[in-house]
Amino acid sequence: MVEVFENVWIVIPCYNEQAVIGKTVNDVLAAFKNVVVVDDCSTDRSADIAFKAGAHLCRHPVNLGQGASLSTGISYALQQGATAIVTFDADGQHNADDARALVRALFANDVDVVLASRFLGSTKGMTISKSLVLRLATIFTRVTTGLRLTDTHNGLRAFKASAARKIDIKQNRMAHASEILHEISSKNLRYQEAPCCILYTDYSRHKGQKMSGMVDILKDLFVAKLN
Amino acid sequence: MIMRLFLIWALLVLTLYAFTQRTRSRLISYVMAIAALVGMILVAFPEVATDVAHFVGVGRGADLIAYLFMVIAIAAIFNLHLRNRLLDQRLSELAKSFALHTAKSPHDDRK
Numbered sequence: 001m002v003e004v005f006e007n008v009w010i011v012i013p014c015y016n017e018q019a020v021i022g023k024t025v026n027d028v029l030a031a032f033k034n035v036v037v038v039d040d041c042s043t044d045r046s047a048d049i050a051f052k053a054g055a056h057l058c059r060h061p062v063n064l065g066q067g068a069s070l071s072t073g074i075s076y077a078l079q080q081g082a083t084a085i086v087t088f089d090a091d092g093q094h095n096a097d098d099a100r101a102l103v104r105a106l107f108a109n110d111v112d113v114v115l116a117s118r119f120l121g122s123t124k125g126m127t128i129s130k131s132l133v134l135r136l137a138t139i140f141t142r143v144t145t146g147l148r149l150t151d152t153h154n155g156l157r158a159f160k161a162s163a164a165r166k167i168d169i170k171q172n173r174m175a176h177a178s179e180i181l182h183e184i185s186s187k188n189l190r191y192q193e194a195p196c197c198i199l200y201t202d203y204s205r206h207k208g209q210k211m212s213g214m215v216d217i218l219k220d221l222f223v224a225k226l227n
Numbered sequence: 228m229i230m231r232l233f234l235i236w237a238l239l240v241l242t243l244y245a246f247t248q249r250t251r252s253r254l255i256s257y258v259m260a261i262a263a264l265v266g267m268i269l270v271a272f273p274e275v276a277t278d279v280a281h282f283v284g285v286g287r288g289a290d291l292i293a294y295l296f297m298v299i300a301i302a303a304i305f306n307l308h309l310r311n312r313l314l315d316q317r318l319s320e321l322a323k324s325f326a327l328h329t330a331k332s333p334h335d336d337r338k
């Protein structure tokens with residue numbers, strides 16, 4: 001099993017997370033060998049802290065958004081010869097054991113993508129309004145992509161390298177979560193869900209998506225349809 | 228009379244500008260030149276605008292010009308929006324490739 005993890009790369013998009021990025025990188029490095037942090041032009045010390053903690057570091061010269069950071073990180077991992085790529089949030093709400101379970105499922109079940117679901121697993125400290133919005137987003141995505149998923153906006157995902165090469169993230173900002181699912185659907189990638197635990201802390205609640213972000217996401221998706 | 232001369236002068240400048248832009252975008256340069264020429268005709272013979280307005284079912288010539296101006300302005304904003312998106316995309320590609328080229332590995336000695 002060890003060799004399965006040898007060339008797995010963890011991609012962590014990061015923007016102004018100096019309070020937590022060091023711990024997140026340390027936790028992930030305890031479970032995986034290769035971690036790349038994509039610093040989206042943070043104005044704090046996130047990049048230094050991540051690099052000192054032992055992560056590879058890519059830095060955007062201008063702030064582009066989380067979608068662009070994932071895209072950069074995935075390209076970097078592929079350049080380094082990744083066999084599988086896991087996307088992981090910087091704010092400490094994911095845990096590395098879930099990421100390992102995703103990778104195991106990826107290779108054991110012969111699928112292209114494994115998506116983590118907090119609704120198959122568990123959540124700690126999620127607000128009711130957050131839960132409601134996520135469930136609405138899930139219904140919206142089920143209708144628009146036809147994918148049968150229980151949690152559509154979870155940053156924890158595992159891709160085989162072949163699948164990661166096919167997925168083209170054009171949405172720079174937060175609409176990439178829906179875009180990735182559209183790519184999975186339109187390119188007929190084999191997918192499955194795996195349970196994960198999400199830990200909501202005061203920090204992640206504060207840093208996470210605001211409900212108003214939903215309007216921006218829908219706008220970005222609508223504009224993308226026009227082009 | 229002074230206003231007329233000023234408007235015609237401004238529209239002439241616009242026509243010349245449109246002429247210099249024809250290598251960048253043929254379509255936009257033609258549209259701009261035609262709009263400026265039509266504008267000059269309307270400034271010189273304002274009654275034409277009223278006749279045309281009556282013909283297409285708008286009350287006054289001035290209203291017709293206001294409507295046309297709105298359509299042109301909206302088209303111009305849309306065009307700018309598309310250009311802006313294109314520039315955004317290019318900037319993203321540039322920034323991503325910069326990030327990949329300047330990436331640092333913890334195993335690197337040349338930190």
